Amino acid sequence: MIQRVNNAGEAPYLEWEEKGIKVVLYDMDGTLAAHRELKVDEEVKSTLIENRVPEIFPQVAIATDHEKREHVDEFAKMFQEELGFEEVYPVSVGHGFPKKPRRPMAQEVADHFQVEFKEMAVVGDKVPRDYLLAVMMGAGAMALCHEIGEDSHRLRRWRVLAEDAIIRVANLQEIGCYGNGNGSS
Ligand SMILES: [Mg+2]
Numbered sequence: 001m002i003q004r005v006n007n008a009g010e011a012p013y014l015e016w017e018e019k020g021i022k023v024v025l026y027d028m029d030g031t032l033a034a035h036r037e038l039k040v041d042e043e044v045k046s047t048l049i050e051n052r053v054p055e056i057f058p059q060v061a062i063a064t065d066h067e068k069r070e071h072v073d074e075f076a077k078m079f080q081e082e083l084g085f086e087e088v089y090p091v092s093v094g095h096g097f098p099k100k101p102r103r104p105m106a107q108e109v110a111d112h113f114q115v116e117f118k119e120m121a122v123v124g125d126k127v128p129r130d131y132l133l134a135v136m137m138g139a140g141a142m143a144l145c146h147e148i149g150e151d152s153h154r155l156r157r158w159r160v161l162a163e164d165a166i167i168r169v170a171n172l173q174e175i176g177c178y179g180n181g182n183g184s185s
Contacts, residue, residue: 009047027124069094
């Protein structure tokens with residue numbers, strides 16, 4: 001099941017905990033921060049804190065196509081300290097991984113935290129990268145949020161319509177990341 005949420009703080013974290021999710025893998029740009037900004041979005045931050053996400057999931061990861069390792073490491077450190085996570089583990093193109101939706105970044109996170117893909121949830125803002133990554137991993141859950149800072153984009157409503165159609169079909173067909181069980185598809 002893919003869930004559509006307004007921002008990354010609104011994913012159904014308690015539900016995810018109950019179904020055995022152990023690690024949340026976040027996209028960075030458009031999901032936790034405005035595109036290429038070295039600052040956690042204020043609304044996302046307050047929603048995550050309100051929903052006690054750092055208590056429910058003290059260990060999370062950031063997987064991003066950003067090509068500057070220092071930027072990603074700095075952002076992860078900031079995200080960890082400002083939100084009070086126990087650990088935020090960053091992986092990126094800047095760390096030498098291929099772009100999403102290829103699997104190596106997710107594999108690195110799974111190995112680091114010693115979890116299986118089906119014990120991981122993906123939170124991101126892009127169907128071709130984040131949703132497909134979740135599908136390719138066989139992630140246990142996925143939430144697609146609206147891209148931060150793109151409200152005025154004239155193509156936005158068409159993109160949202162297309163995304164909603166993809167979500168609806170994926171959930172109707174029970175394809176996608178939820179419930180395919182073995183985490184290896
Ligand atoms: Mg993004």
